[in-house]
Amino acid sequence: MRLTLVQKILWGTVGAAALAFVWLLLWADYRVDQAAEGEPAFRAAFELTDHTGVVRTQSDxxxxxxxxxxxxANCPDICPTTLSEVAAIMEGLGDDAASVQPLFVSIDPERDTPEALAGFVPLFDDRIIGLTGTPEQIAEIPETFPIYFERIEEAGAPGGYTMGHTSHLLLFDPEAGFAASWPYGAPAEEILADLRKRI
Structure with a gap:
């Protein structure tokens, strides 16, 4: 079956958009990797609402x-897998877990209200704090953190869309300086061993 000119243009547009999306994800991951070298390249800075309704900043x-x-919260794979890894890390830390605060920051303020996060985050570990904010607050996150996210229309997804995003797990030291990052899929044992050396 031969494609019409319009079909060729549409497929070309879809292909270009997919390539651009992959490039942006890789670029965001590259920025995280680059920031991991030397002195803290940036510090955590945020003012968001936790899943109990309390406004939190990095100072907390x-x-x-x-x-x-x-x-x-509507992520089908990467987010629940990573949160399960975080739960395993916290469990593995034993008494040292008190010196680590795991945070899940939503990039989907439209659906991830504090109430929605309250029904999602504790499913993995009650020590994980879910944070969300207004669309304006969430839109400002990439100005502080080297991450990328994008809304992607998808008819079969809840609300008709999903989110593409950087999948690194980030670590900040007790002064909120960037300390390390691990890519999606890094084993919990590897992250745990690194954390134990640091704390």
Missing amino acids: YEGRWMLVFFGF
């Missing part, structure tokens, strides 16, 4: 290591 976790992941 001063003196503790912050393990931060950006994602969304």
